[in-house]
Amino acid sequence: MKKIRPPLGSKSNILTQKKILWSIMASIKFLFCIFEKFFSHQLHRFVTKYMQKFICFMSPYIHITFPDLISGRYLRRIGVYTCIQSYLSAKLSERAKRLNAEVVENSQTPLVLTMGDNEEIIDKFNGVKVWWVANHTSQKDLDDKSSLTLTFHKRYRGLITTSYIQYVLDEGKAIAMKNRKLKLYTNNPSDDWRIYKRKWSCITFDHPARFETLAMDAKKKEEIIDDLVKFKAGKEYYAKVGKAWKRGYLLFGPPGTGKSTMISAIANFMNYDVYDLELTTIKDNNELKRLLIATSSKSIIVIEDIDCSIELTGTRKEKKDYVHKGKYSNIEENKVTLSGLLNFIDGIWSACGGERIIIFTTNFVDKLDHALIRRGRMDMHIEMSYCSYEAFKVLAKNYWDVESHDGLFPIIEKLIGETNITPADVAENLMPKSIAEDLETCLKNLIQSLENAKKKAHEKAKENAKDEDEEAQLKEEEEKVEAIENSKENVKKNGVIHEFGLV
Numbered sequence: 365m366k367k368i369r370p371p372l373g374s375k376s377n378i379l380t381q382k383k384i385l386w387s388i389m390a391s392i393k394f395l396f397c398i399f400e401k402f403f404s405h406q407l408h409r410f411v412t413k414y415m416q417k418f419i420c421f422m423s424p425y426i427h428i429t430f431p432d433l434i435s436g437r438y439l440r441r442i443g444v445y446t447c448i449q450s451y452l453s454a455k456l457s458e459r460a461k462r463l464n465a466e467v468v469e470n471s472q473t474p475l476v477l478t479m480g481d482n483e484e485i486i487d488k489f490n491g492v493k494v495w496w497v498a499n500h501t502s503q504k505d506l507d508d509k510s511s512l513t514l515t516f517h518k519r520y521r522g523l524i525t526t527s528y529i530q531y532v533l534d535e536g537k538a539i540a541m542k543n544r545k546l547k548l549y550t551n552n553p554s555d556d557w558r559i560y561k562r563k564w565s566c567i568t569f570d571h572p573a574r575f576e577t578l579a580m581d582a583k584k585k586e587e588i589i590d591d592l593v594k595f596k597a598g599k600e601y602y603a604k605v606g607k608a609w610k611r612g613y614l615l616f617g618p619p620g621t622g623k624s625t626m627i628s629a630i631a632n633f634m635n636y637d638v639y640d641l642e643l644t645t646i647k648d649n650n651e652l653k654r655l656l657i658a659t660s661s662k663s664i665i666v667i668e669d670i671d672c673s674i675e676l677t678g679t680r681k682e683k684k685d686y687v688h689k690g691k692y693s694n695i696e697e698n699k700v701t702l703s704g705l706l707n708f709i710d711g712i713w714s715a716c717g718g719e720r721i722i723i724f725t726t727n728f729v730d731k732l733d734h735a736l737i738r739r740g741r742m743d744m745h746i747e748m749s750y751c752s753y754e755a756f757k758v759l760a761k762n763y764w765d766v767e768s769h770d771g772l773f774p775i776i777e778k779l780i781g782e783t784n785i786t787p788a789d790v791a792e793n794l795m796p797k798s799i800a801e802d803l804e805t806c807l808k809n810l811i812q813s814l815e816n817a818k819k820k821a822h823e824k825a826k827e828n829a830k831d832e833d834e835e836a837q838l839k840e841e842e843e844k845v846e847a848i849e850n851s852k853e854n855v856k857k858n859g860v861i862h863e864f865g866l867v
């Protein structure tokens with residue numbers, strides 16, 4: 365009797381196919397177990413090696429693995445792995461189905477989605493298809509290891525290894541930079557470097573200052589913004605003229621005029637980290653170099669109150685009775701010198717990494733050594749001055765969202781032109797001290813402060829004038845006394861000559 369075969373794709377046929385597949389797999393597994401059990405370790409390694417070689421030879425695909433090197437001590441830098449992860453995360457929302465969710469503290473998007481284990485993403489570059497796979501291995505007694513593998517056809521080796529990978533890194537870095545929160549670094553004393561294994565301590569930099577809220581002359585503000593924009597886009601230009609990609613700003617002016625606020629506004633505008641360098645805790649120029657080398661690119665290095673932080677003569681002095689590890693010794697105090705600081709600003713050290721802004725602030729610009737602030741070192745000198753009417757209007761908009769007040773603004777305009785008041789004082793008056801205080805009360809408080817400041821300035825001027833008068837009078841009297849003394853002396857001398865003449 366003729367055996368009737370079940371039609372292809374019928375239920376019984378699929379069942380038979382499955383059975384065959386299972387038996388083949390079971391046989392392979394069995395053979396592999398025997399191979400592992402009865403053959404020596406060397407032979408096992410030998411076969412695996414040549415199997416892999418054979419697969420590589422037969423396969424037309426190339427695999428590149430990018431391991432996660434940034435865990436632990438590399439965490440603060442945006443590494444290759446993070447860049448690629450950021451690039452892929454941006455593509456994830458449309459393509460991947462298995463994702464890992466991470467709550468990242470220092471990111472503007474607190475929930476960051478990354479590829480799940482063995483998840484594959486297909487990307488296209490100039491019409492060429494590539495595959496990305498996320499790998500994660502956790503070994504006993506060892507750290508977890510993550511990596512990303514890129515697979516592509518060997519025909520496109522040149523295109524992928526040069527253009528595509530660079531494109532992914534650039535895009536990923538831009539995304540990572542945009543998403544991250546800025547950091548504020550402060551230098552640790554060198555005695556702690558070995559203990560904490562870190563030269564800089566950092567916290568999240570979350571200052572709300574923006575150029576829009578900064579009270580200063582609008583034209584000056586525009587100039588600074590233009591300068592920063594030009595600097596940011598100047599990579600090729602700096603390379604062309606053979607100059608390190610850095611720019612120095614000197615902010616000077618009386619206390620409370622917004623120098624520190626300006627630094628925060630620059631950091632937010634440029635999206636740069638801030639390194640607040642405390643020179644007084646640095647022992648010598650060598651330490652200064654090491655600290656600066658440890659700063660990253662796209663950062664602002666700030667030295668506040670430069671006139672107080674460094675001995676601008678550049679000389680070293682002997683310090684006696686210096687307490688060192690409980691003993692008194694007579695050692696040389698190797699403070700940071702002016703020449704050390706100039707060396708850093710000028711090039712070699714600051715050129716490591718590029719894209720850096722250096723900002724010095726001071727209340728007393730005249731005290732600074734000219735060499736320190738000459739153009740080329742401090743490229744732009746920005747004077748932060750007392751509050752003008754224009755600056756007051758910015759503050760009024762910030763604090764009360766008003767642009768005019770018929771009765772009180774004109775009075776303030778007149779008074780502000782006649783006296784010196786810092787933006788910090790104006791801001792303090794504009795800030796309501798209780799919920800009962802309204803705009804009018806704050807403006808009246810400000811008028812009162814302005815009148816007080818005017819009165820004080822007037823009294824001071826009068827006192828100065830009085831002092832000057834008294835001084836002039838005193839000088840006149842001293843001159844008179846001196847003249848009398850001189851004439852007496854002359855008489856005496858002449859008399860003596862006369863006596864000699866007589867002899």
Ligand SMILES: Nc1ncnc2c1ncn2[C@@H]1O[C@H](COP(=O)(O)OP(=O)(O)OP(=O)(O)O)[C@@H](O)[C@H]1O
Binds near residue numbers: 620621624787
């Ligand atoms: N130009 C300004 N625009 C907006 N706010 C300002 C300005 N100047 C001062 N302020 C306000 O005053 C406060 C103190 O200002 P800031 O610390 O920037 O002054 P500073 O010039 O750095 O003073 P110092 O020389 O004492 O360090 C700021 O927190 C800010 O609220």
Ligand SMILES: [Mg+2]
Binds near residue numbers: 623624
């Ligand atoms: Mg300050």
